[in-house]
Amino acid sequence: MKKEIEGVFYNDPEMPQTDLNKINILSKESTSEKWTEYVSVAHRHFMEMEEEEWPSKIVAGNNAWYYWLEDWNKNNLNPFTFRLLGLGIPINSALYVFWMKEVGIRTEWGVFCNNWVNFLYEDEGCILVLPEHELALVLTNGSAWLGKRSIAKT
Secondary structure (H helix, E strand, C coil), X not given: CCCCECCCECCCCCCCHHHHCCCEECCHHHHXXXXXXXXXXXXXXXXXXXXXXXXXXXXXXXXXXXXXXXXXXXXXXXXXXXXXXXXXXXXXXXXXXXXXXXXXXXXXXXXXXXXHHHHCCCCCCEEEECCCCCEEXXXXXXXXXXXXXXXXXX
């Protein structure tokens, strides 16, 4: 089975097979359920969210935690990898990566940290949810915002 999602997630640069095996591309139905549970009941994409929703609050309320675009452009992946791993989140923690309500995957934190460039082909970015942790990240337009996740707005 090919582990890529057109427009958002690619196995380029090539990921280790052990990491690819830990990536589960979710069906539209499963992704929608998890998005509604963790991200937003009302909106299907980050760019549509209202300022009261936690992903918008993270971006609006903080300066970017890290600017990853220059690292990507220079193929210098280690600085952002080290910043991500430095958060102290166990590498086997479950992670959902959402590009929108209908498009997402489930993997482990360590897989994302070690292969983050593969997940950021979409300019509008993605939302990272760690169900067992309150920290969340929004990655968009070359920047990463780190903050606390809250209940999806109803």
